[in-house]
Amino acid sequence: MKKYKFFIGILIGISTLIACQKSNDVIVEEIEEVVEETIIDADNVLSETVLEANGEGDTYELINSVLAPGYDVIEAPDCSHELFGRHIDEIFDNDLNKNVFRFHIHTTPDNDRCINFDRQRNEIKAYDKSPDELKGVKNEKVVYSWKFKLQSDFKPSSNFTHIHQIKAVGGTEDAMPLITLTARKGSPDKLELRYSETTSQVTLTEIELASFKGSWVEVVETVIYGEKEFGTYKIEIKDFSTKNVLLSYSNDEIRMWKTDADFMRPKWGIYRSLLDATSLKDETLLFADFNIKEFKK
Structure with a gap:
């Protein structure tokens, strides 16, 4: 160190x-x-996992080599849109002066992995095949950080347009994400921080989505996984250029676990409902500098 x-x-x-x-x-x-x-x-850093774009080509292989070597962490709509090809690639970004990941989603014909057709998914994740240092367990402190950029004319659904989730694997409550960052159409459009202690969600805080459009933002999310008396959660999102804080939330007495879960894991990308498809358009969402650190508590 x-x-x-x-x-x-x-x-x-x-x-x-x-x-x-x-x-x-x-x-x-x-x-x-x-x-x-x-x-x-x-x-006190126990481990650090870094995923950075390195140039055109082999994007899926790069992501998999970091998040689950030898396996597949990509949940993309390629099967329904083979003519387009891979829905995650890499481009050079002039604002960051480096290569970044570009996630594509199309109003048609993209769906959710040819499994669900009322929604669309293009996400990367940690999961059961990932290394242990990417799986959040009880009494463990984990810091997730990354950057993302929405298009200046980005259009969310009135239902949901998730760009980040923390989810459980295993147990009776793993269908509902523990933490979700979702964009939602409204008057005005909002970015919501959603939370589910068990199987129903509430909004912890929200901000107008306009603050995020067309600019790179950086996210630092700090978690101590555990039941309510031990769990903590903190997130701060800043404008990358100005360093102004756009969204901030902190709670040191919050349940950061799900009943009988094996572990918790992060997801990033775009996952949106098609029930309000007329509000949507084809989108590209940029991500950069994924970082996962495990700490001694």
């Missing part, structure tokens, strides 16, 4: 200098607390 401490040392020097110039002891104290917590977290 020496590289973390090196950069943190630079941060301490710069931040302390700025704070001293302001002659504000409170600022210095707050900076020191943040830096100390960061050092502790860096020293």
